[in-house]
Amino acid sequence: MSGAFPLSRTTDPASETDRRGILAAPGFGRFFTDHMATAVWTSATGWHDRRIGPLAPFSLHPSAAVLHYAQEIFEGLKAYRHADGSVWLFRPEFNARRFARSARRLALPELSEEDFLTSVEELVRADEAWVPTADGKGSLYLRPYMFASKAFLGVRPADHVTYSVIASPAGPYFPSGVTGISLWVSTEYTRAGRGGTGAAKCGGNYAASLAAQTEAQQHGCDQVLFLDETGGEGGLEESGTMNLCLITAAGELVTPALGTILDGLTRDSVLALAHEFALTPVERAITLAELRSGAADGTITEVFAASTAAVITPIIAFKGRGYEFTIGTGAPGKHTLALREHILDIQYGRTEDTHGWLHRVL
Ligand SMILES: Cc1ncc(COP(=O)(O)O)c(C=O)c1O
Structure with a gap:
């Protein structure tokens, strides 16, 4: 089952001055946008609680399975702004399918391709202001990931799992030209x-x-x-x-x-x-x-x-x-x-x- 990722906007976004300052030299993986996508899976209910909300820390029990047994997967893709201001992803279905394969290998629940795409798209829409301008160099890097959030010790697949997407503006990988x-x-x-x-x-x-x-x-x-x-x-x-x-x-x-x-x-x-x-x-x-x-x-x-x-x-x-x-x-x-x-x-x-x-x- 797939569903919508409704948006609750943050009441505390980065100021325009701060955001512009970050976008002028974002580097890679150093700054994060105002929002994040999340969804929760339990063996009893399946995927639920899909949402886009303010970027915020997780609260995890010290025994959360991911901290001990590394039951975790992730993806990486980018949103690109074109000269006409439109924003595009590059082959996101490929990432969605690879995420499902990774989930199977790590005994995590599969997220549908539709949920993967919706969560990524809605996060980009919520944080559009963070997609770098169309200079053909910057992009908004998107990081979908999933981890075992069940509190227990024991080597078995977790029956409580958290999915999330965060976004980070990225500058050119080779700021001073492509060298080997x-x-x-x-x-x-x-x-x-x-x-x-x-x-x-x-x-x-x-x-x-x-x-x-x-x-x-x-x-x-x-x-x-x-x-x-x-x-x-x-x-x-x-x-x-x-x-x-x-x-x-x-x-x-x-x-x-x-x-x-x-x-x-x-x-x-x-x-x-x-x-x-x-x-x-x-x-x-x-x-x-x-x-x-x-x-x-x-x-x-x-x-x-x-x-x-x-x-x-x-x-x-x-x-x-x-x-x-x-x-x-x-x-x-x-x-x-x-x-x-x-x-x-x-x-x-x-x-x-x-x-x-x-x-x-x-
Ligand atoms: C181990 C490894 N190999 C290859 C790649 C390149 O994959 P992609 O082109 O999908 O980013 C990555 C990056 O994600 C990686 O982490």
């Missing part, structure tokens, strides 16, 4: 194994990635690259928050096949767009040995990461224990930059949306 990043190839840590939660967007995956990310930074790299559970010369998986894509001299756009990685919306969009860039999309396993030799002999010409937050991020260098290498000349590749511009053009309504990916909210 470097990845640390982790052989110490893996992110996922067969039968695990790698394909789910659950908080525990990110908690487990933090030590690897810290290790990457200690080695002077921006992000970690996880290998599959075979480690060493095993298959490439993804970075902590982004999917990995390679371009070959033979004109292929290759990305690791799904299974233990997140089914990224940006990855999926890039695969769908490949033909428009005269690239053949290929989903298959890629070993570290293949990446290293391909970078050395020039058969791999570009590497990039794909994610909602950063769209397309050029990857120009890799480092692991006892080696480092660059891709091409060490500068962002031409396909990488062209794909990035094209996706941004669709999202900001600057080119025709031939795939029907945009979803109007306002």
Whole structure:
């Protein structure tokens, strides 16, 4: 059963001066809008108490299951303002379906696609003033999430669950232009194994990635690259928050096949767009040995990461224990930059949306 998310407006919104100040330099994930969406699920009643209300802290019993057993999932998507002032989401149905898959994996109740979309849309409508202006750079980042709010100790699925959406204005990911990043190839840590939660967007995956990310930074790299559970010369998986894509001299756009990685919306969009860039999309396993030799002999010409937050991020260098290498000349590749511009053009309504990916909210 789905339903409406009625709005009770806050009596204490941010002042216009404060909001304008925040929107002038929002950064990422630092400021939150005036409202939030919530809904509650119990095994007896199902989903109920849907609402958009003032942004406010939760009151949780210290035994709330999420605090102990990490029964939690989340999503991330953005609202974009077009030049005519209208506001749009990019493929939100993809996020709704992935949220339902994550819920099944974490033994949480599924939220219908309709409830997911309504909650996100109504929150954007309530907080429209927080959607950055149409300069083609900023967006309103939306964070739907669900957690076990039942007060009990014991390893079993909670029968009281809370769903919520919060929103945070986001500035350009690369404020001073798109530069490439470097990845640390982790052989110490893996992110996922067969039968695990790698394909789910659950908080525990990110908690487990933090030590690897810290290790990457200690080695002077921006992000970690996880290998599959075979480690060493095993298959490439993804970075902590982004999917990995390679371009070959033979004109292929290759990305690791799904299974233990997140089914990224940006990855999926890039695969769908490949033909428009005269690239053949290929989903298959890629070993570290293949990446290293391909970078050395020039058969791999570009590497990039794909994610909602950063769209397309050029990857120009890799480092692991006892080696480092660059891709091409060490500068962002031409396909990488062209794909990035094209996706941004669709999202900001600057080119025709031939795939029907945009979803109007306002
Ligand atoms: C582990 C991981 N892989 C890939 C992605 C990219 O997914 P999407 O393009 O849907 O944002 C994300 C970001 O959500 C992520 O956290």
